[in-house]
Amino acid sequence: MKYNWWIFQVVMMLISVFFLIFGIDLIIGAYSLGDPFSFIMTFFAASFVILISLTLMISFMIKMFRVYRQIKIQANQPTNNSES
Template identity: 45%
Template sequence: MDRLFWWIRQTLLVAGGCFFLFFGVHILIAAYRLNDPFDFVMTFFASNLIILISAVLVLGFILRMIKMYKDRGEEVV
């Protein structure tokens, strides 16, 4: 039962990370519509930071899920 909750938690974390990844891309696209150069630079770098952190988290969660899937048959004694 604990493994089921682990998989559900990891799936929700990946979904949350994907949400913020797409949110960062949306902010990046919106940054190009700004007229003020200062606002553009601040929004551009903020969106890139959101994208970078979200992508790394999603990759980490997916790699953790792949490792657990490969090790599912081996019991740790």
């Protein structure tokens, strides 16, 4: 497997973690708003950011786990290079 794929997956997972932290900070900040309309809009926007970032983070982890498991299985199989 190319190293670029692994680097891309890790970078995308780190970006997802950044947006997760941003969403949590935004949802905490929503509670300090005085206007009920602003609170509701900020709360639901932050919840949406958290939902998307968690979904992407989980999908990147599942992809990396599946590829790692496939590489491990292929490495454990004996090579069958029989010459006729």
